[in-house]
Amino acid sequence: MPNFITVQDIINRKNGPKIVMLTAYDYPSAVLADQAGIDVILVGDSLANVVLGLKSTTDVGMPGMIHHAKAVRRAVKTALMAVDMPFDSVSAGIDEALVHCQTMVKETGCDAVKIEWCDGCLDIIRAVTAQNIPVIGHVGLTPQTAEQLGGFKVQGKDALSAKRIIQQAVAMELAGCFCLVLECIPSPLAKILTSKLRIPTIGIGAGHDCDGQVLVMHDILGMFSGFRPKFVKQYANCSAVISQAMTQFKNEVQSGHFPDESNEYQMNDNELKILLKDAEN
Numbered sequence: 001m002p003n004f005i006t007v008q009d010i011i012n013r014k015n016g017p018k019i020v021m022l023t024a025y026d027y028p029s030a031v032l033a034d035q036a037g038i039d040v041i042l043v044g045d046s047l048a049n050v051v052l053g054l055k056s057t058t059d060v061g062m063p064g065m066i067h068h069a070k071a072v073r074r075a076v077k078t079a080l081m082a083v084d085m086p087f088d089s090v091s092a093g094i095d096e097a098l099v100h101c102q103t104m105v106k107e108t109g110c111d112a113v114k115i116e117w118c119d120g121c122l123d124i125i126r127a128v129t130a131q132n133i134p135v136i137g138h139v140g141l142t143p144q145t146a147e148q149l150g151g152f153k154v155q156g157k158d159a160l161s162a163k164r165i166i167q168q169a170v171a172m173e174l175a176g177c178f179c180l181v182l183e184c185i186p187s188p189l190a191k192i193l194t195s196k197l198r199i200p201t202i203g204i205g206a207g208h209d210c211d212g213q214v215l216v217m218h219d220i221l222g223m224f225s226g227f228r229p230k231f232v233k234q235y236a237n238c239s240a241v242i243s244q245a246m247t248q249f250k251n252e253v254q255s256g257h258f259p260d261e262s263n264e265y266q267m268n269d270n271e272l273k274i275l276l277k278d279a280e281n
């Protein structure tokens with residue numbers, strides 16, 4: 001029995017237990033996520049906002065995603081590791097998109113890529129899965145094209161737009177996605193999608209009927225001071241812990257309490273004597 005999670009394992013989880021996905025963007029946090037038993041670790045393009053201080057997820061490109069994904073790959077031993085394809089890598093047309101997906105897998109060693117719904121995405125997904133690269137789809141509120149959707153708001157609230165999301169989700173499944181992220185849609189719509197699709201659904205702001213849940217690591221840890229949507233649950237207040245430690249460090253350096261003897265290296269008495277003598281001359 002291999003002791004790592006495969007794409008087939010995720011597909012099999014359609015019938016439970018629930019799939020747990022979490023973002024990670026660097027080595028130490030990915031080690032912790034892997035050790036915590038997270039099933040899928042996603043190097044999300046949310047890293048643009050969360051760790052790079054950029055305005056939009058579209059502001060991160062292939063070099064940035066690859067840089068962070070490589071660090072995460074070094075850490076992840078058990079979870080399935082997926083990487084978001086950045087906006088400019090898939091919006092350049094099918095041939096370039098395919099090359100970018102192949103580059104992402106080759107350079108980072110990721111197990112899957114995630115592609116958000118956008119014009120032309122179905123041809124890209126067909127081409128990428130034909131090359132045996134597993135693809136996670138993403139419908140509903142797709143941050144890369146949020147402007148076209150009227151901004152960061154719940155999608156599919158009326159029957160017409162809900163039907164459009166169902167069509168997109170079914171089309172992504174048919175194109176070859178092995179699971180689907182549902183972002184910021186009403187719970188009843190997510191429930192319909194979850195029973196309609198053969199592949200697992202992983203919700204973020206899509207209610208409890210999905211086959212799994214995903215959140216951004218910095219949101220659950222209380223480490224992101226930007227906008228916090230209603231669907232986020234904060235499980236810790238790491239910002240407060242980190243601030244407190246930094247302030248204490250500053251205070252102890254200034255007061256002379258750090259470093260103390262336990263943090264210092266000593267010298268052999270004889271060697272010190274020689275040194276002091278030499279220093280006198």
Ligand code: KIV
Nearest residue numbers: 023044045046181214
């Ligand atoms: O970029 C991201 O973090 C994501 C997840 C939140 C699904 O796409």
